Amino acid sequence: xxxxxxxxxxxxxxxxxxxxxxxxxxxxxxxxxxxxxxxxxxxxxxxxxxxxxxxxxxxxxxxxxxxxxxxxxxxxxxxxxxxxxxxxxxxxxxxxxxxxxxxxxxxxxxxxxxxxxxxxxxxxxxxxxxxxxxxxxxxxxxxxxxxxxxxxxxxxxxxxxxxxxxxxxxxxxxxxxxxxxxxxxxxxxxxxxxxxxxxxxxxxxxxxxxxxxxxxxxxxxxxxxxxxxxxxxxxxxxxxxxxxxxxxxxxxxxxxxxxxxxxxxxxxxxxxxxxxxxxxxxxxxxxxxxxxxxxxxxxxxxxxxxxxxxxxxxxxxxxxxxxxxxxxxxxxxxxxxxxxxxxxxxxxxxxxxxxxxxxxxxxxxxxxxxxxxxxxxxxxxxxxxxxxxxxxxxxxxxxxxxxxxxxxxxxxxxxxxxxxxxxxxxxxxxxxxxxxxxxxxxxxxxxxxxxxxxxxxxxxxxxxxxxxxxxxxxxxxxxxxxxxxxxxxxxxxxxxxxxxxxxxxxxxxxxxxxxxxxxxxxxxxxxxxxxxxxxxxxxxxxxxxxxxxx
Numbered sequence: 041x042x043x044x045x046x047x048x049x050x051x052x053x054x055x056x057x058x059x060x061x062x063x064x065x066x067x068x069x070x071x072x073x074x075x076x077x078x079x080x081x082x083x084x085x086x087x088x089x090x091x092x093x094x095x096x097x098x099x100x101x102x103x104x105x106x107x108x109x110x111x112x113x114x115x116x117x118x119x120x121x122x123x124x125x126x127x128x129x130x131x132x133x134x135x136x137x138x139x140x141x142x143x144x145x146x147x148x149x150x151x152x153x154x155x156x157x158x159x160x161x162x163x164x165x166x167x168x169x170x171x172x173x174x175x176x177x178x179x180x181x182x183x184x185x186x187x188x189x190x191x192x193x194x195x196x197x198x199x200x201x202x203x204x205x206x207x208x209x210x211x212x213x214x215x216x217x218x219x220x221x222x223x224x225x226x227x228x229x230x231x232x233x234x235x236x237x238x239x240x241x242x243x244x245x246x247x248x249x250x251x252x253x254x255x256x257x258x259x260x261x262x263x264x265x266x267x268x269x270x271x272x273x274x275x276x277x278x279x280x281x282x283x284x285x286x287x288x289x290x291x292x293x294x295x296x297x298x299x300x301x302x303x304x305x306x307x308x309x310x311x312x313x314x315x316x317x318x319x320x321x322x323x324x325x326x327x328x329x330x331x332x333x334x335x336x337x338x339x340x341x342x343x344x345x346x347x348x349x350x351x352x353x354x355x356x357x358x359x360x361x362x363x364x365x366x367x368x369x370x371x372x373x374x375x376x377x378x379x380x381x382x383x384x385x386x387x388x389x390x391x392x393x394x395x396x397x398x399x400x401x402x403x404x405x406x407x408x409x410x411x412x413x414x415x416x417x418x419x420x421x422x423x424x425x426x427x428x429x430x431x432x433x434x435x436x437x438x439x440x441x442x443x444x445x446x447x448x449x450x451x452x453x454x455x456x457x458x459x460x461x462x463x464x465x466x467x468x469x470x471x472x473x474x475x476x477x478x479x480x481x482x483x484x485x486x487x488x489x490x491x492x493x494x495x496x497x498x499x500x501x502x503x504x505x506x507x508x509x510x511x512x513x514x515x516x517x518x519x520x521x522x523x524x525x526x527x528x529x530x531x532x533x534x535x536x537x538x539x540x541x542x543x544x545x546x547x548x549x550x551x552x553x554x555x556x557x558x559x560x561x562x563x564x565x566x567x568x569x570x571x572x573x574x575x576x577x578x579x580x581x582x583x584x585x586x587x588x589x590x
Contacts, residue, residue, distance in 0.1 A: 069130035073097050080112050080127050086153070090127045097135075105138040106131060108147065115145025117170060122149045122183070126156040133159040133189075141167035141284070149183055151176035158186045159308075164284025164316070173291040173302050174322070182305040182335075186279065192272040201243075201263040210251045216271040217309065217340055219244045219376065223267040227505040228422040232465045233359040238505050239422060240267075242404055244376045246340060247271070257340075257378050257406040260425050260444055274309040274340060281311070286318045286333070293328035295355040297367060303333035306342055313344040318371060319388055323353040332373025332401075340378035344385060351389040351396035351416055372400035379407045386414040391435025392455060392485045398437035406445075417456075422466065436485055444471040447511075451478045455485040458495030458537065459519075467504035468496030468539065468554075470511045477517040483533070488525045492537035492576070499540055500550025509555040517563040524568040532571030535560055535587070538578040545580060559586040 068087040078096045081089045090111065092100075100106050106128050109115065113124035125147065132139045138161040141147070146168040171183055198208055201220060208218075219242070226238030243261050246254035253259060281304075291300055303318070318333045330352050336342050352369040359365035371387070374380055389396045391414060398417025402408060406425040410418060410432050417437035418429060426445035429452050438456015441447065442463050447470065449460070459481045462468035474494075483491030493516070498508060514535075521533050536557075542548055565573055576582050 069127060071131055071134055078111070080123060082123065088123060088127055088130070088154075090131060092131060100131070100137060101135055103137075105140050107140050107142055108145070109142055113142075113145070113147060115142055115147055115167070117146035117148055117168070119148060120150040120152065121147040122152055122154045122156070125149070126154050129156045129158055129160075129162075133157065136160060138162065141165050143167060146170060148172065153177040153181050155182050155185050158184055158281065159189055159279070161280045163282045166283060166285070168285045168287070171286060171288045171302055173300060174289055176291065176300070176302065179291075179293075179298060179300045179302070179328070181301070183302055184304045186281070186304065186306040186308050186311055188272070188275050188308040188339075190273040190275060192270045195269045195271050198269055199266055201259055201261075201266070203260060203262050204255075204258050206253055206255060208247060208251045208253065210247070210271075212247060212249045212251070212271060213273060214276075215246060215248050215274045217244060217274060217338065217378070218247050218269065218271050219338065220263060220266055221268040222261075222263050222265050224265060225505075227261075228466055229503060229505045230465050231467070231502045231504065233361045233363050233365045234465065235360050242376070244338070244378060244404060244406070246274070246378060257425065260423075272309075272338065276310070278310050278312055279308060280314065281316070282314045284316050286316070288318070288320045288333065290320055290322045290324075290352075291327050292322075292324060293326075295326045295328065295367065296357045298328045299331040300328055301331045301335065303330075303335065306334070306336045307338055309339040310341045311339070311343075313342075313347060315346045316344075317348040318350055319348075320350045320352060320371075327353070327355055329355065329367045329369035329397075330371070332370045334371065335373040335375070336377045336380055337373075337375040338377070340380075342377065342379070343381045343383060345381075345383040347382075347385045349385065349387050349399060351387055351393075351399045353395060354397045366397070368401055369397045370399065370401045374400070374402035374405050374408065376404045377402075378405065380405065381409040381411060382413050382415075383409075384412045385410075387416065389416065391416040391433065394436055398440075421463070442466045442469045446473055446475060448475045448477075449479055450476070453480045453482065455482045457484050457489065458491065459493040460495070462494065462496035462510070464497035467502075467506070467508035468498045468510070469504070469506070469508040471509040472511060473513040473515070474511045475515050476519060477515070479518075480520050480522060482522045486522070486525055488527050490527060490530055490533075490577075491521070491523060492534040493521075493573075494535060495537040496539050497537075498554050499542070500548075500552055500554055503552055507555065508552065510557040512558050513561070514557060514559075515561045515563075516565055517561075519565045521565070521567045521573075523571070526569060530569070530571070532569065532574050533567060534574045534576045536576040536578075536582050536585075538576060538581075540581060541578065543578065543581050556582065557585050559588060561588045561590060563590045 229238035416435040
């Protein structure tokens with residue numbers, strides 16, 4: 041009697057937002073192929089033991105796919121199907137088979153500490169999935185983890201790196217994502233109600249087999265010392281996930297920073313998610329925040345398209361500074377991710393409804409794209425290098441970002457308080473340029489306000505762990521500002537907000553000087569009110585900015 045034995049040891053971690061989140065324990069699935077019937081059992085340690093009869097193995101391999109029902113999933117919306125779902129994917133991973141849900145099925149997923157690992161094409165189709173978060177054993181356990189069969193490894197012989205370095209002295213098995221850390225240097229030392237001591241200097245970039253760095257996502261820091269550096273090979277083949285109607289029954293936990301990570305985590309490069317829907321029900325007057333239904337991290341070349349997502353209700357807690365804060369809670373979370381695009385996506389909530397937090401957040405990312413999306417917010421917390429928003433509409437939380445490179449906004453409508461807000465908790469910094477063209481700006485979603493295009497705040501008295509910059513050059517072309525509703529003392533929209541009301545003459549001293557914008561180029565900027573665009577409520581701070589009207 042022949043049989044095969046495969047034990048999957050799968051390790052998953054959620055990078056989370058600024059507060060950080062714990063690692064998910066390993067998930068074990070033991071698969072055998074012995075005579076007898078195909079059956080699934082769980083041992084006393086919670087491990088899944090799946091026996092697939094040789095006859096069924098041949099049948100599944102001939103078909104080229106497996107279904108959840110093949111491993112006992114009921115799909116009746118009541119029976120907990122997570123074990124069968126995890127088993128189906130484990131078997132499919134072993135034999136390189138695709139996975140297909142049964143159209144018309146409703147799979148109930150309890151709060152059991154179980155993660156289904158996806159390594160092959162998966163078609164959720166028209167099936168429904170109910171994710172019940174009212175009683176969760178491990179809030180950090182993803183329901184699905186999209187992972188690579190390739191293994192990361194330590195890079196030897198690299199002791200230092202320079203910003204914009206084009207090549208490193210390594211030979212790799214193929215193109216890899218390289219992640220590097222210097223834990224002795226702290227960046228992003230947050231200021232304000234959610235203040236913290238910063239994060240270790242981190243970078244992530246792509247290197248080919250000869251050590252050449254992909255300069256579309258360049259190294260952004262000098263590393264005089266490296267405390268950790270790893271490489272993860274990039275999968276050559278695309279993994280595709282299609283369909284699925286997911287509903288989360290929201291948690292009822294205490295409102296504090298205990299993030300829930302109960303969705304689809306993508307930790308593999310070269311992935312397409314197409315046609316997925318996620319909704320949220322059961323939100324009450326309290327609850328813990330969510331780290332994201334779709335979370336993308338430690339990978340590159342990920343596209344989410346034709347997808348519907350849902351913003352989460354905003355709850356409050358006491359922040360690190362001892363004052364009440366609204367907790368960020370997300371349906372999209374991007375962390376240490378490169379070349380990620382959202383195309384033709386929208387959310388179920390009203391994008392101008394302030395009861396719901398902005399739908400996305402990101403940290404340590406490069407080359408993010410929103411194309412033909414309708415979202416309440418774009419956000420880059422701890423830096424993004426290069427970002428593009430095109431053909432999109434952004435709601436009440438608008439565009440919030442810090443980072444470097446080029447930020448392009450085109451053919452889009454922005455309904456936030458500012459056209460682009462440079463996050464003050466991270467130093468309102470952007471080392472690079474802004475390009476804004478063919479856009480419409482509706483300040484505060486049409487509410488009466490004295491608006492500015494570029495918002496932020498910088499006192500010059502806090503060390504963020506880096507020199508803070510404003511965009512060196514801002515080009516604004518064919519922008520219409522719908523300022524039809526405005527207060528009585530309205531003087532017209534300003535290019536810059538009042539970043540530092542105390543800086544009104546040369547006597548103000550910045551302990552950590554702010555590098556101001558060098559020039560603003562304006563081409564065809566119009567306003568509904570007919571009022572001319574001003575430099576700022578604080579003209580002194582921006583007296584050296586060259587404004588060119590073409």
